[in-house]
Amino acid sequence: MKKIIIAIDGFSSCGKSTMAKDLAREVGYIYIDSGAMYRAVTLYSLRKGYFTEQGIDAEALQRDMPDIHITFKLDPTTQRPQTYLNGENVENDIRGMDVSSHVSPIAALGFVREALVSQQQEMGREKGIVMDGRDIGTAVFPNAELKIFVTASAQIRAQRRYDELKAKGQPASYEDILKNVEERDYIDQHREVSPLRKADDAILLDNSHMSIAEQKIWLLEQFKRVAGA
Numbered sequence: 597m598k599k600i601i602i603a604i605d606g607f608s609s610c611g612k613s614t615m616a617k618d619l620a621r622e623v624g625y626i627y628i629d630s631g632a633m634y635r636a637v638t639l640y641s642l643r644k645g646y647f648t649e650q651g652i653d654a655e656a657l658q659r660d661m662p663d664i665h666i667t668f669k670l671d672p673t674t675q676r677p678q679t680y681l682n683g684e685n686v687e688n689d690i691r692g693m694d695v696s697s698h699v700s701p702i703a704a705l706g707f708v709r710e711a712l713v714s715q716q717q718e719m720g721r722e723k724g725i726v727m728d729g730r731d732i733g734t735a736v737f738p739n740a741e742l743k744i745f746v747t748a749s750a751q752i753r754a755q756r757r758y759d760e761l762k763a764k765g766q767p768a769s770y771e772d773i774l775k776n777v778e779e780r781d782y783i784d785q786h787r788e789v790s791p792l793r794k795a796d797d798a799i800l801l802d803n804s805h806m807s808i809a810e811q812k813i814w815l816l817e818q819f820k821r822v823a824g825a
């Protein structure tokens with residue numbers, strides 16, 4: 597069976613990573629969460645104090661970019677991918693509200709995108725990869741064999757993120773999350789560099805009223821059709 601590249605793009609909190617992770621496990625592919633990479637750079641910038649009253653200290657961040665190393669490792673117990681920033685497991689830190697509310701302007705910096713996109717392309721060199729994000733089918737892998745563009749209503753996505761944070765014991769308000777989801781949608785779609793948009797050859801999936809199980813079956817069908825499994 598030929599190995600392919602699977603690009604999963606779409607709005608924030610619409611279950612892209614759950615579906616991408618499941619599919620990768622099912623078909624024995626590597627899963628890469630590109631959003632985690634932007635989040636890790638954001639965490640780095642927050643820790644370094646690069647968010648100032650005047651905005652982001654882009655000069656300092658650009659200088660540091662070559663020293664920011666982001667890697668992924670599977671947790672041996674849960675088998676879940678964990679994000680490492682310069683060797684430190686930052687998986688929990690990058691999922692909190694602090695990073696969520698600062699990540700959009702970081703993801704809009706051209707030099708950050710350039711550095712992360714080239715790392716992502718390197719990760720997909722041998723194919724057999726499922727990557728999720730915003731620009732995977734348009735900028736990172738424009739020749740990906742299978743492209744999915746996922747969407748769901750903002751309210752449903754906010755509820756999902758709220759439930760997720762609550763389950764982890766990280767308190768948050770639904771209204772704040774909804775506001776954050778809507779703000780990020782706007783910024784993601786209107787930024788100058790690589791705005792979020794569906795690639796012409798991507799398949800649209802609205803999962804507002806789909807269960808995870810239904811989605812999994814649908815996705816596997818798409819994979820089999822393209823990979824010839």
Ligand code: DC
Nearest residue numbers: 608630631634699700703729730731
């Ligand atoms: O998928 P996520 O919510 O973890 O992504 C975090 C942020 O990173 C989000 O605001 C959009 C940005 N992002 C991006 O610009 N390009 C990607 N390929 C992935 C994420």
